[in-house]
Amino acid sequence: MxxxxxxxxxxxxxxxxxxxxxxxxxxxxxxxxxxxxxxxxxxxxxxxxxxxxxxxxxxxxxxxxxxxxxxxxxxxxxxxxxxxxxxxxxxxxxxxxxxxxxxxxxxxxxxxxxxxxxxxxxxxxxxxxxxxxxxxxxxxxxxxxxxxxxxxxxxxxxxxxxxxxxxxxxxxxxxxxxHDLPLTILNPSPPVLEVLSLWGIRTLGQLVALPRADLASRLGAEGLRLRDMAQGGKERLLSLVRSQEQFREVVELESPIESLEPLMHLLERLLQRLSAQLAASWHVAGSLNLTLRFADRSSHERDLGVAEPTREVPVLMRLLRTYLEGLTAAAPIIGVSLELTPVRAASSQPTLFERGLSDPNRFAETLSALEVLLGRGRVGRAELLPSRRPDAYHVAGFLESFTASALASTSDADQFIGLPLQRFRPPRPALVTLHQQRPVELRLDGTVLSVRESRGPWLLSGNWWDLRQVWQHEIWEVEDMQGVLYRLIQENNRWFVEGLYG
Known part of the structure; x- marks a missing residue:
């Protein structure tokens, strides 16, 4: 409707x-x-x-x-x-x-x-x-x-x-x-309106009475559009208005704040005003941006993601409190800026057998507390990087969605067939004797192993554009006299046993 x-x-x-x-x-x-x-x-x-x-x-x-x-x-x-x-x-x-x-x-x-x-x-x-x-x-x-x-x-x-x-x-x-409404309410173009006026067509009823095919041959697409509108119109998409309102509050303090509770009281008042603005525009908060300015002219800015977008002030207050309890400042606070990123509220209903977090925002508060305790970037899940370097990964937040590269790494196309490699973590240092640039003897954990057959080398390298992160590996596969297959890597003129096959 x-x-x-x-x-x-x-x-x-x-x-x-x-x-x-x-x-x-x-x-x-x-x-x-x-x-x-x-x-x-x-x-x-x-x-x-x-x-x-x-x-x-x-x-x-x-x-x-x-x-x-x-x-x-x-x-x-x-x-x-x-x-x-x-x-x-x-x-x-x-x-x-x-x-x-x-x-x-x-x-x-x-x-x-x-x-x-x-x-x-x-x-x-x-x-x-x-x-x-x-x-x-x-x-x-x-x-x-x-x-x-x-x-x-x-x-x-x-x-x-x-x-x-x-x-x-x-x-x-x-x-x-x-039928008695004037033709002008359809907002026709001036040339078409002039033609219809010359024909004596001044009401919607008179326009509808015209043969559709004849109207199309004389006035084209606009004539058909006007006739359809006069008959009640058709289903069409609305050109929706989307406001670009900014949900931000900035406060310059007359008296500096030196403790947490006065700051939380101020933030609660700001959140109440911003939440009312979000409700008026049918939005919820997807993230918060908090900026604190200090008396020594320094500032601190932090983006806080909201696990389940909401405009409930108590939920957003718990998120801010959890973060601020682990923050230390060398000077009193003289200015506060709080901005909410508006997003549309999720309208999908979970299925009967779908498993999920009962309270995503409470889970996010727990993660924030752990991050305060362990340090930023130390709480999350390991996600492989799109790199050939072994064990290349970064720590992604538990509440972040999987990236396209992470999803691609788990596809069936990347599953290789062959002997499994039992990795040593970390790789074990070894001494390798070469003859004609090929391994012939391996010393591992005090044991001397003679090499019966070797294959390689395979060269891997990456990040050559960054001198701080450049890497280069030389990989060999060797078999000792007992038939055990080892994987060797040489990096910076040092040898390691990365693992064994089978």
Whole structure:
């Protein structure tokens, strides 16, 4: 279900003009001469001016001939933008999915609202529409609300609303009320509107009566689009508005903070304000960025990930407290900055047999406490790096998702067939005797082993672009007189037994 909000006579409402007065709205830039003003086209008129026979599209001189006491005003672009922003802000309090269709009109997608499945009766929708209308009425604006099962039909319903109208798809009798609506509400391009006016087509009903094939051959795709909209429209995706609001609070302290509890009290107040802003925009916090400025002009910044995105203040406070309890500072705090990264709340429901953490945020607090105890980068899981160097890995957080390289390393394509290698960790130092650059004798843990056969060398190297991390291995496979296969590596002119096969 979709809801369309319409501010009728939008330009006049933006000017805060009284509808009973006889007022006409012209372009924003005032004309320099009287003759130029008389030839200017009227964009919008009030109810009082309409009753005298004045209509949009007339020139000022034509309108004054019919209504001598007509008041002429110029449209205010900044005021219109402010009212449109106010309209969208009110829509955001009902659903996160809404479209700014054109000035004075916005469409709300209500298909994901929780109360939709419960309110299927006509009176229930009427009550909801009156509540929506009241949001703008309290600020002095006249709002019309239309409900329908697609966005275009909801817009048409708003044009016939008084003040709320619900149009149900498949009910032909309800769509007949749309036939008397003017063609201009479909917002056709000026050339097409001029052609239709020459044909005498001025209402939606007259447009629908035209043969579809003939209309397409003469007006093309736009003609078909206008005819479809006049019949109630089709399913389409909304051009959703996504606000780029920044959720950040900065405080400069008059009195420095020297202990944890005053700082936590301040952070709690900041989180309460930020959480309210997140709730208003239908977001949750995916991470926190905390910056502390100290009296010695130094600063400390840290990003804290939220295991399960939330805007619950107690959960975020526990995360901050766990981190700050392990932080030491050499000077008092004179400034605090807290920023939340907004993300969409997860809407998927876990399956019956899915196993997961009962409280991911509590688990994250435990990991943070361990990191404070053991040091940063020492808590997590070992994840292989995309490198040929043996045992090349890094420590990834337990709550981080697996990278593409880590998933690729576990695929069936990388499983080699052959004798398994029993690795020695760490590799055992050895003395190797060479003859003609090939191993012939191996001394390992005081035991002398004669080499019956050897294969190699295989050279491995990497990170040649970084002198601090460059590495190079020479690998040999040797077999002693008892048939035991060993794997030898030479690194920096030193020999090691990396393991044995079988």
């Amino acid at each position: 979709f809801a369309a909000w319409l501010l009728p006579r939008f330009m006049l409402q933006a000017l805060r003009a009284r509808q009973p007065d006889r007022i006409a709205v012209l372009e924003e830039t005032p004309c320099k001469t009287v003759s130029q003003q008389e030839n200017t086209l009227i964009l919008s008129i009030s109810h009082g001016a309409e009753r005298t026979g004045v209509h949009p599209g007339m020139t000022v001189s034509q309108a004054l001939a019919r209504c001598p006491n007509l008041q002429v005003r110029y449209r205010d672009g900044q005021a219109e933008q402010a009212v449109q922003s106010l309209l969208l802000k009110a829509a955001e309090s009902w659903t996160p999915d809404y479209e700014s269709t054109r000035p004075g009109i916005c469409v709300l997608d209500l298909s994901h609202t929780r109360w939709l499945s419960q309110e299927i009766h006509l009176h229930a929708w009427q009550d909801r529409g009156l509540q929506m209308r009241q949001d703008m009425q309290t600020q002095g604006y006249d709002l019309r609300v239309g409900f329908a099962e697609n966005a275009d039909l909801a817009i048409l319903a708003a044009h016939v609303a008084d003040p709320v109208r619900v149009l149900r798809a498949g009910v032909a009798e309800e769509k007949h009320v749309l």
